[in-house]
Amino acid sequence: xxLLDLIDAVQSAADGILFGATYxxxxxGFTLIFGVMHKINLSYAAASIGAAYASxxxxxxxxxxxxxxxxxxxAAGGLIGGLVYLIGFRFIxxxxxxxxxxxxxxxxxxxxxxxxxTTAGVPLNYPALFSDVIVRAGPFGLRGDLMFxxxxxxxxxxxxxxxxxxxRLGLATRxxxxxxxxxxxxxxxxxxVNVLTxxxxxxxxxxxxAMTGAAIGMLSPLLSLPLTVKGLIVTVIGGLGSIPGxxxxxxxxxxxxxxxQYFRGVxxxxxxxxxxxxxxxxxxxxxxxxxxxxxx
Amino acid sequence: MRKVSIAMAAMVxxxxxxxxxxxxxQERTVKxxxxxxxxxxxxxxxxxxxxxxxxxxxxINKAGGVTLGDGSKAKFSIDFLDDRCNAEEGISVVRRIxxxxxxxxxxxxxxxxxxxxxxxxxxxxxxxxxxGLQFPIIADVAAKGGLAKISEWAFRNVPSEFEMYxxxxxxxxxxxxxxxxxxGGVEKDFAHSNATYGVMKAQAEGNGFQVxxxxxxxxxxxxxxxxxxxxxxxxxxxxAISAHPFTTCGVLKEMDRQxxxxxxxxxLTSSSSIETLQGCAKQAEGIIIPTxxxxxxxxxxxxxxxxxxxxxxxxLHSAAAYEIMFILKDVIExxxxxxxxxxxxxxxNKMREGLAALKETKGLLxxxxxxxxxxxxxxxxxxxxxxxxxxxxxxxxx
Numbered sequence: 149x150x151l152l153d154l155i156d157a158v159q160s161a162a163d164g165i166l167f168g169a170t171y172x173x174x175x176x177g178f179t180l181i182f183g184v185m186h187k188i189n190l191s192y193a194a195a196s197i198g199a200a201y202a203s204x205x206x207x208x209x210x211x212x213x214x215x216x217x218x219x220x221x222x223a224a225g226g227l228i229g230g231l232v233y234l235i236g237f238r239f240i241x242x243x244x245x246x247x248x249x250x251x252x253x254x255x256x257x258x259x260x261x262x263x264x265x266t267t268a269g270v271p272l273n274y275p276a277l278f279s280d281v282i283v284r285a286g287p288f289g290l291r292g293d294l295m296f297x298x299x300x301x302x303x304x305x306x307x308x309x310x311x312x313x314x315x316r317l318g319l320a321t322r323x324x325x326x327x328x329x330x331x332x333x334x335x336x337x338x339x340x341v342n343v344l345t346x347x348x349x350x351x352x353x354x355x356x357x358a359m360t361g362a363a364i365g366m367l368s369p370l371l372s373l374p375l376t377v378k379g380l381i382v383t384v385i386g387g388l389g390s391i392p393g394x395x396x397x398x399x400x401x402x403x404x405x406x407x408x409q410y411f412r413g414v415x416x417x418x419x420x421x422x423x424x425x426x427x428x429x430x431x432x433x434x435x436x437x438x439x440x441x442x443x444x
Numbered sequence: 445m446r447k448v449s450i451a452m453a454a455m456v457x458x459x460x461x462x463x464x465x466x467x468x469x470q471e472r473t474v475k476x477x478x479x480x481x482x483x484x485x486x487x488x489x490x491x492x493x494x495x496x497x498x499x500x501x502x503x504i505n506k507a508g509g510v511t512l513g514d515g516s517k518a519k520f521s522i523d524f525l526d527d528r529c530n531a532e533e534g535i536s537v538v539r540r541i542x543x544x545x546x547x548x549x550x551x552x553x554x555x556x557x558x559x560x561x562x563x564x565x566x567x568x569x570x571x572x573x574x575x576g577l578q579f580p581i582i583a584d585v586a587a588k589g590g591l592a593k594i595s596e597w598a599f600r601n602v603p604s605e606f607e608m609y610x611x612x613x614x615x616x617x618x619x620x621x622x623x624x625x626x627x628g629g630v631e632k633d634f635a636h637s638n639a640t641y642g643v644m645k646a647q648a649e650g651n652g653f654q655v656x657x658x659x660x661x662x663x664x665x666x667x668x669x670x671x672x673x674x675x676x677x678x679x680x681x682x683x684a685i686s687a688h689p690f691t692t693c694g695v696l697k698e699m700d701r702q703x704x705x706x707x708x709x710x711x712l713t714s715s716s717s718i719e720t721l722q723g724c725a726k727q728a729e730g731i732i733i734p735t736x737x738x739x740x741x742x743x744x745x746x747x748x749x750x751x752x753x754x755x756x757x758x759x760l761h762s763a764a765a766y767e768i769m770f771i772l773k774d775v776i777e778x779x780x781x782x783x784x785x786x787x788x789x790x791x792x793n794k795m796r797e798g799l800a801a802l803k804e805t806k807g808l809l810x811x812x813x814x815x816x817x818x819x820x821x822x823x824x825x826x827x828x829x830x831x832x833x834x835x836x837x838x839x840x841x842x
Contacts, residue, residue: 159669271690
């Protein structure tokens with residue numbers, strides 16, 4: 149490996165870590181819902197992309213700045229999150245783990261098809277901020293738009309952590325997550341907490357969808373499935389229910405993906421990511437921040 | 445007086461009956477079933493094919509319809525089924541069409557569907573030991589080279605990408621003798637992109653270009669920075685991208701960010717569509733793509749307008765569907781197809797024989813040759829993205 153290879157490898161890792169912020173946001177969404185309801189919402193990434201698509205509607209009406217488009221994506225994400233709860237969870241027997249799993253698979257396909265039927269599957273331009281900015285540091289360059297995505301992702305994570313650990317809503321959410329029956333006895337409405345969790349994670353998802361669109365420069369229904377898979381991998385590696393875990397895992401997966409792409413090529417890249425997933429499932433099923441004991 | 449009244453009444457009734465008979469003869473319809481992707485990420489191909497089939501059917505119907513084997517006139521009606529670009533669905537859809545009175549089907553969109561689907565057809569006509577489906581299918585979109593060879597019941601009206609890129613690379617060599625090196629980019633997991641990249645690369649080498657390397661990505665990849673960095677290091681004169689609009693645009697945008705500016709850009713046939721311009725018109729500026737359709741003749745312009753009326757967009761794929769309807773009309777008339785419930789298999793045989801016997805058909809850009817392998821030799825031209833639209837760059841002598 150010569151110096152140029154090393155520079156390219158480091159640059160690839162840096163790009164991947166920055167893009168990994170979107171994986172981290174998706175991982176947070178998966179993990180929050182799992183943390184509160186102990187259910188996996190497989191439609192989460194599709195809903196996030198759906199929210200980003202919905203935000204493009206505003207561009208069809210007025211020439212809005214990118215930041216307004218992102219805000220609308222967040223709002224649309226919240227709305228779609230609420231609808232996902234209503235359709236996929238509210239009236240489904242929660243005691244049956246397969247029922248909600250399948251209902252969210254159905255929702256994933258439904259959201260995907262709604263996007264496809266609305267846009268005929270045609271990729272659409274998505275606005276980005278600082279797309280023409282490259283921050284140079286010697287032989288390295290960091291994309292302004294990816295840095296914005298990364299920074300916004302970090303802000304979202306901090307806000308979420310504050311929400312969870314510094315507000316009454318966060319307290320209620322954690323209470324429902326840890327002791328749903330005791331929470332009910334304390335007068336906490338679990339349904340209300342669940343709805344709010346879906347709306348909040350929907351907002352985060354909307355931002356993740358918008359950031360993904362901004363980072364690629366386009367939206368396509370092709371994004372739903374790979375982002376669902378990445379979100380799930382991040383959730384497992386980070387540890388189901390762990391927000392810091394999802395953040396770190398998102399960045400690791402993003403960085404590793406690019407480095408593996410650089411060294412092993414596209415045909416092997418995903419193979420190693422999957423092996424990493426299996427390694428975590430076998431040796432550290434609780435994720436990065438889990439205690440090493442109590443595996444089974 | 446009473447006798448006269450009875451005679452008059454009988455005449456009126458007879459005339460009415462004759463009129464109703466004539467009306468019912470006029471109302472005969474021949475249903476042509478198309479199939480392709482109408483859901484999933486390639487839905488736009490199915491939407492365009494359906495619109496093109498309907499637009500052509502309307503044109504034919506306006507001109508009086510099609511003459512059947514018994515001399516009666518019939519109008520075309522179009523049905524279009526969704527195979528979701530999935531091989532199993534495609535086979536199931538065609539089995540459903542074949543269980544009806546249809547004597548031909550038009551489709552599919554995806555090469556992977558065509559490859560599997562043509563495999564369930566009888567390989568050689570008249571082979572009693574082969575229980576494969578005896579049903580003619582003519583493909584409009586599935587573009588991977590050589591697919592019609594699979595069965596004698598399979599036909600295609602798609603352009604030969606081999607001929608297109610052979611011609612394009614030779615033209616580039618003569619027009620830009622200063623360009624020496626080429627770098628490729630390919631969507632590795634898509635049959636059409638992958639196969640066409642093989643053609644592009646071979647033709648580039650055949651014309652004396654030095655291929656410096658190839659970057660690979662997948663159809664639903666989200667980042668292309670590593671691949672484009674390799675491209676940047678190679679610093680080739682020409683970059684040839686064999687990918688569909690979503691990743692073509694992703695790569696072009698990344699090239700823009702990293703400041704990769706080759707002297708010439710070449711793209712995949714399927715990317716000469718409105719999707720690429722919607723996704724990345726600015727970054728695609730200048731990309732050269734060979735295509736078998738552009739609204740450059742009065743027929744092609746009219747077809748594009750008609751297809752738009754039915755909610756589609758005319759491109760090299762949907763234009764093929766448009767042409768197919770006229771091919772079917774000619775074969776129905778020449779082979780005296782009856783289109784009756786009791787002549788279904790005979791009609792299918794006649795349709796297959798008629799399609800196999802074609803030496804030349806009329807295309808929107810000119811005459812289309814037919815090969816012994818049941819493929820088309822279509823006229824083509826080179827377009828380039830300019831000011832947010834596809835404009836004709838050069839029409840090679842074919």
